[in-house]
Amino acid sequence: MAYQSDSEDDLFVHSMSLKKAQALINNPRSHQVITLASCGKKVGVCEVGDPEGYPVLWLTGNMGPAMSILLYHNLAKRHHIRLISVDRPGYNDSDDIYSRCGVPDLFEFADMINELTLILKMWQFGMATFSLGAVYGLAYSLSFPERIKGPIFTISPWVSTSTPGHLLYYKGIAKFAPNFLIRTTLSTLPHMSNFFNMWSTLGSSAPSRISTHSRSQSSTSSSQSSTSSQSSTSTSSSSSTIDDEPLTLSVENMMSTISPGRSYIHKKIYQNGLWNLQNRTGAHIDAMVALEKVDWGYKYEETTHPIQAFVGEQDDNVPLQAWTYMNNKMNNLELNVVKDGGHYLLYRMDFMEELFTTVETTVKS
Secondary structure (H helix, E strand, O other), X not given: OEEEOOOHHHHHOOOOOHHHHHHXXXXXXXXXXXXXXXXXXXXXXXXXXXXXXXXXXXXXOOOOOHHHHHHHHHHHHHOOEEEEEEOOOOOOOOOOOOXXXXXXXXXXXXXXXHHHHHHOOOOOEEEEEEOOHHHHHHHHHHHOHHHEEEEEEEEOOOOOOOXXXXXXXXXXXXXXXXHHHHHHHHHOHHHOHHHHHHHHXXXXXXXXXXXXXXXXXXXXXXXXXXXXXXXXXXXXXXXXXXOOEEEOOOHHHHHHHOOHHHHHHHHHHHHHHHXXXXXXXXXXXXHHHHOOOOOOOOOHHHOOOOEEEEEEOOOOOOOHHHHHHHHOOOOOEEEEEEOOEOOOHHHOHHHHHHHHHHHHHHHOO
16 A cells, blocks of 8 residues: 655645534534443443444544544545444443453453444444554454454554563563552653653654555565664654654644644543543553453454554554564464554554545445
């Protein structure tokens, strides 16, 4: 897959007026609360795009509220996609649905998603995930593969910390950090630069061209990226460049770079993420999953549903080297390496435009 950009400004396409952004956030579709008949628990749901379009379920990453898909309303609408995301247990209005309170079970989550999608009349649907969302999405594919139309599209997918090539930083936390320390750290996360990096970089640099390399070319790309991956000693070392000049945008500066409406939505998502970190348990539950403080109940190699994975060449959260290793272990994986891409590809609207075009073609075939 390749994308030719006419200018750097294409990174910030899909502008929106402030009035339209406010109307979108206040729209009832953007903040639904669904009660599950099986247990009486509540699940928060956000829905954007074409109400009559083909349903696609989006599973967010850690610390990502369901409302993050508001950024893709116009994109989904133009591609005739009904895009739905859920707040996982412990975020916003979503109850803890697990049989052991506060202890995540990926297959109980899959059961919840299965019931929820039936309530929403999503008889069959496409699936796309970002980062940690892949862990939940692939678990669902093991339980209910017949419900998923087309491959699972995974953006910057998380992988087990035991995978060769993963960052030693995460390996150390997973092995030695107790749960209470993880919870304490998360409650003060606004002071950690990696969380701000998610918003300040919008995913990576703004190159004039985005190219992806398929599975057969991934090993070459990984050798080029392994040096930068090994030199990273924390999750906050990502740097963005435009014409080889450093881009060091704060949250406020980034917002002034894009249209007023998108800036408004970014700010609301950011504020909601911080509120959840400090007031709800969802981020801690997700951290337990990411760091495998609980058993996932499966391994990626056991999945059989087709997967299209998009990994940034310069991803410093889930290094390309780790996914190159997994590419040789999984028979159902097509690995696409995004040239010059970082971890937060979902904030690069040129990449997302290309992705939604592919998703639309796939789910309608």
